[in-house]
Amino acid sequence: MPQPFRLNVNGAEHTVTAEGDTPLLYVLRNDLGLNAPKFGCGLGQCGACTALLNGAAIRTCLFPVSGVGNASVVTLEGLGTIEKPHALQRAFIAEQAAQCGYCINGMIMTAKAFLDHNPHPTAAAIRQALAENLCRCGTHVRIVRAVQRAANGT
Amino acid sequence: MCGSFVRCSALRTGPDVNPHSGTLPSPRDYSRREFCQAAVGVVVFFSMNPGPFLGHVAPGQLPLDLETNKRLDSWLRINPDGTVEVFTGKVEYGQGAITALAQIAADELDVNFERIRMRPADTSHSPDESYTAGSASIEVGGGALRYAAADARATLLEMAAAKMRAPTGSLTVDDGVITTSAAAGRVTYWELASKGLLARDVRSGIPLKPNSSRHIVGTSVPRLDIPAKVTGGEAYVQDMRLPGMLFGRVVRPPSYGAQLTAFDDVSAKAMPGVVTVVRNGRFLGVVARREEQAIAARAALQRAAVWTMPTELPDEASIAAFFRNSADAQVTTVSSRSPSVTAPMAVRTLRATYSKPYLAHASIGPSCAIAAVEDGVLTIWSHTQGAYPLRTDIAVVMGLPLGKVRIVHAQGSGCYGHNGADDVALDAALLSRAAGGAPVKVQWMRDDEFAWEPFGGAMSIDVQASVAADGSITDWQYDVWSNSFNMRPGQRGGVNLLAAWHLAQPFQHSPPREIPLPSGGADRNAVPYYDFPSQRITEHFLPTMPVRVSAHRSLGAFGNVFAVESFMDELAHSAGADPVEFRLRHLTDDRAKAVIRSVADRAKWRSGAKGDGARGRGIAFLRYESTKTYVAVIADIVVDRESNAIRVERITAAADSGLIITPDGISNQLEGAIIQGASWALKERVRFDRQRVTSRDWNSYPILTFSELPEIDIVLLNRPDLPPLGAGEAALPPVPAAIANAFFHATGRRLRDLPFDRDRVKAALA
Ligand code: FES
Numbered sequence: 068m069p070q071p072f073r074l075n076v077n078g079a080e081h082t083v084t085a086e087g088d089t090p091l092l093y094v095l096r097n098d099l100g101l102n103a104p105k106f107g108c109g110l111g112q113c114g115a116c117t118a119l120l121n122g123a124a125i126r127t128c129l130f131p132v133s134g135v136g137n138a139s140v141v142t143l144e145g146l147g148t149i150e151k152p153h154a155l156q157r158a159f160i161a162e163q164a165a166q167c168g169y170c171i172n173g174m175i176m177t178a179k180a181f182l183d184h185n186p187h188p189t190a191a192a193i194r195q196a197l198a199e200n201l202c203r204c205g206t207h208v209r210i211v212r213a214v215q216r217a218a219n220g221t
Numbered sequence: 222m223c224g225s226f227v228r229c230s231a232l233r234t235g236p237d238v239n240p241h242s243g244t245l246p247s248p249r250d251y252s253r254r255e256f257c258q259a260a261v262g263v264v265v266f267f268s269m270n271p272g273p274f275l276g277h278v279a280p281g282q283l284p285l286d287l288e289t290n291k292r293l294d295s296w297l298r299i300n301p302d303g304t305v306e307v308f309t310g311k312v313e314y315g316q317g318a319i320t321a322l323a324q325i326a327a328d329e330l331d332v333n334f335e336r337i338r339m340r341p342a343d344t345s346h347s348p349d350e351s352y353t354a355g356s357a358s359i360e361v362g363g364g365a366l367r368y369a370a371a372d373a374r375a376t377l378l379e380m381a382a383a384k385m386r387a388p389t390g391s392l393t394v395d396d397g398v399i400t401t402s403a404a405a406g407r408v409t410y411w412e413l414a415s416k417g418l419l420a421r422d423v424r425s426g427i428p429l430k431p432n433s434s435r436h437i438v439g440t441s442v443p444r445l446d447i448p449a450k451v452t453g454g455e456a457y458v459q460d461m462r463l464p465g466m467l468f469g470r471v472v473r474p475p476s477y478g479a480q481l482t483a484f485d486d487v488s489a490k491a492m493p494g495v496v497t498v499v500r501n502g503r504f505l506g507v508v509a510r511r512e513e514q515a516i517a518a519r520a521a522l523q524r525a526a527v528w529t530m531p532t533e534l535p536d537e538a539s540i541a542a543f544f545r546n547s548a549d550a551q552v553t554t555v556s557s558r559s560p561s562v563t564a565p566m567a568v569r570t571l572r573a574t575y576s577k578p579y580l581a582h583a584s585i586g587p588s589c590a591i592a593a594v595e596d597g598v599l600t601i602w603s604h605t606q607g608a609y610p611l612r613t614d615i616a617v618v619m620g621l622p623l624g625k626v627r628i629v630h631a632q633g634s635g636c637y638g639h640n641g642a643d644d645v646a647l648d649a650a651l652l653s654r655a656a657g658g659a660p661v662k663v664q665w666m667r668d669d670e671f672a673w674e675p676f677g678g679a680m681s682i683d684v685q686a687s688v689a690a691d692g693s694i695t696d697w698q699y700d701v702w703s704n705s706f707n708m709r710p711g712q713r714g715g716v717n718l719l720a721a722w723h724l725a726q727p728f729q730h731s732p733p734r735e736i737p738l739p740s741g742g743a744d745r746n747a748v749p750y751y752d753f754p755s756q757r758i759t760e761h762f763l764p765t766m767p768v769r770v771s772a773h774r775s776l777g778a779f780g781n782v783f784a785v786e787s788f789m790d791e792l793a794h795s796a797g798a799d800p801v802e803f804r805l806r807h808l809t810d811d812r813a814k815a816v817i818r819s820v821a822d823r824a825k826w827r828s829g830a831k832g833d834g835a836r837g838r839g840i841a842f843l844r845y846e847s848t849k850t851y852v853a854v855i856a857d858i859v860v861d862r863e864s865n866a867i868r869v870e871r872i873t874a875a876a877d878s879g880l881i882i883t884p885d886g887i888s889n890q891l892e893g894a895i896i897q898g899a900s901w902a903l904k905e906r907v908r909f910d911r912q913r914v915t916s917r918d919w920n921s922y923p924i925l926t927f928s929e930l931p932e933i934d935i936v937l938l939n940r941p942d943l944p945p946l947g948a949g950e951a952a953l954p955p956v957p958a959a960i961a962n963a964f965f966h967a968t969g970r971r972l973r974d975l976p977f978d979r980d981r982v983k984a985a986l987a
Pocket residue numbers: 105106107108109110111112113114115116117126127128129
């Protein structure tokens with residue numbers, strides 16, 4: 068049976084009504100109108116759907132809405148906006164680190180969770196952190212450079 | 222700020238450059254100050270005699286796409302609010318085409334780049350430019366747009382001249398402000414703009430601005446689409462939401478020829494949120510109020526459908542034999558040259574056989590479309606590469622006149638050719654119709670995309686060459702077997718949309734036709750760019766397609782350049798020649814030699830350097846489609862003899878694509894193509910058994926990951942006075958041969974079958 072869930076997303080409280088096993092991805096996209104988390108595989112294999120749950124990167128395509136509880140959810144929209152981009156978003160623009168860009172939500176959100184614990188990583192550590200995120204366009208070198216740029220605060 | 226990956230260098234040579242790579246002296250500071258100007262490794266400028274290109278045509282003629290779309294206001298409109306709307310039939314899929322076209326329009330009009338508003342392709346009013354493919358957006362679409370902009374500018378200047386009572390020759394324009402040296406006063410484009418201003422056919426004989434007065438073309442303008450893409454803006458069709466929109470999913474058969482023997486949809490229909498279940502022949506689908514409900518109903522329907530699967534596919538392991546035994550092969554000699562009497566005597570003949578498997582586009586985002594009936598018009602938002610050709614096929618299947626179908630382009634995930642984009646558009650149309658014309662968004666699930674997208678065709682290749690005593694090639698014989706690389710919608714004699722083949726009254730696909738050279742399909746780049754005294758290139762075009770195939774980035778060039786460039790390496794080795802010198806020896810085109818020399822210099826190629834059993838380096842070259850971009854790449858690899866894995870440490874590339882519109886954009890495309898090429902070469906292969914495609918997710922179709930990423934170093938050879946040539950595909954084909962040649966350099970063994978996975982490496986080393 069569908070039931071109401073109170074969610075804290077990007078700092079605001081929302082109430083949504085859905086089956087408890089609904090993947091968080093569809094709630095974020097369709098109930099809250101957020102664009103950034105993307106459906107890529109629904110299998111936990113690509114990372115396109117990544118958001119933060121209490122600061123940790125999760126794959127929202129597999130994470131049930133009932134599992135959120137009181138935790139805070141942050142999506143790419145919660146980091147910054149076109150007018151006031153977050154350092155990572157600024158760095159991705161500066162490095163022109165996108166081709167189609169479909170994977171980029173996952174790249175930035177995974178990098179955000181990673182940088183929060185590793186503020187000064189090497190390029191090798193960044194590649195390691197992103198190893199489970201897939202990009203088909205071959206934007207990898209720019210993505211690594213963008214994360215480094217954000218970490219360096221340049 | 223140069224990162225460790227693409228190595229940067231501020232080295233530049235030639236005229237008119239400042240030490241920032243990517244910037245010609247530019248009239249203004251683009252809004253994104255932080256934009257990285259150093260992404261491009263090196264840009265080397267060449268200046269040659271100016272030639273006519275990019276919109277230049279013979280007297281009395283118009284650029285290609287203008288001939289078929291003459292109305293000037295179907296290309297651009299000047300608005301009183303100070304903006305310029307540009308309509309193009311070309312579409313963005315992450316390659317930066319839209320930004321480059323905006324640069325061309327702004328430059329020719331003499332307005333600031335920020336004033337340009339690019340409008341997506343829409344069959345209700347955009348010029349029909351057919352497909353956006355073959356790296357031709359700039360050459361063809363840009364040429365037409367530049368000419369249209371020149372005509373618009375000329376019109377505005379004529380009006381200004383009359384108004385200011387000054388000769389046109391005395392006028393100058395800066396950002397749409399027209400002044401005259403003959404008098405005081407000024408008038409702007411925006412004041413002159415009126416409705417209907419450009420509502421006429423384009424004129425012939427319009428002069429274009431001289432190349433030297435370009436300010437924006439040639440600079441690395443930040444891409445227009447990136448800010449929204451990194452901040453969660455509405456950037457993709459997946460992000461569109463229409464009022465009252467429902468969600469659809471399709472339930473595909475388990476295999477190409479599977480027949481439905483039982484289908485009980487009663488329980489699925491009773492599931493929460495389900496609006497309707499569709500069955501038409503073996504096309505099955507569901508529409509629901511919520512997306513997860515549609516997905517759950519799809520799963521239920523998959524369980525409820527009973528199918529029989531015929532044994533219909535060839536043995537994956539012996540696809541080459543299957544091709545060669547094909548009874549209906551169309552055999553064509555695509556190039557032949559007979560020896561001249563002075564050709565040197567052959568002393569030795571070598572042969573080899575190469576293969577390429579089926580490859581998937583494997584877009585990260587599965588294909589998606591929204592369909593709705595608005596005022597009696599079926600409107601579909603689609604990430605198709607060809608809105609007009611798609612409209613043609615959709616109209617046939619839906620039984621509607623063309624005027625009652627409208628296709629609007631909205632971006633999707635990168636496609637790299639013909640993926641599921643067009644198919645899902647028809648799925649959405651069928652499901653919307655079943656839901657009474659309500660807006661229905663359909664996205665394929667991961668396995669829909671893998672199992673049903675049209676793949677890049679498998680290829681089998683024989684090559685044989687004779688050499689003279691000095692090692693020079695005297696004769697080259699080449700045979701390639703493959704299927705069509707062009708089963709896109711909109712072709713004569715059939716409908717090329719998946720669901721159409723599954724309906725109770727099914728449509729047939731169009732008869733496969735080969736694309737003529739020099740572009741070519743299966744034979745793209747089958748004719749080597751080298752000068753051999755004697756050669757014969759034969760294509761065995763196979764109309765029977767056991768596995769669904771169509772356009773895949775670089776078409777047959779990937780397999781052909783793998784074979785040609787691997788074999789050139791074999792011949793160089795047998796001649797005891799250096800692979801770089803050996804290639805140069807067989808080339809006469811200076812631009813070809815220049816890219817090879819540039820990459821060799823950049824990578825510090827040393828003639829005679831020995832591989833050590835683990836490390837090696839190899840080179841490969843192509844001129845894409847024999848008429849487009851030149852690329853040479855050098856791969857540095859390490860072979861891990863424990864795990865039988867090849868690690869590509871670095872790929873150095875040099876490219877000459879004529880005039881560079883956006884240095885950073887070209888670099889982005891080349892990097893992407895090189896990484897994708899390495900992924901195809903090392904890992905990729907569509908798996909199937911005798912009944913069905915078994916590659917259905919990222920585990921059964923692995924691609925290159927960050928852990929396997931090579932360093933990439935690119936040298937761009939800019940030719941500001943030569944036509945811009947598409948570059949989006951050109952760097953892919955040389956990558957596998959460069960890796961295979963590096964493997965030989967390291968180990969003395971040849972890899973002649975793609976991909977170079979651990980089994981193949983192990984077998985080669987055994
Ligand atoms: S969509 Fe969630 S991991 Fe792929």
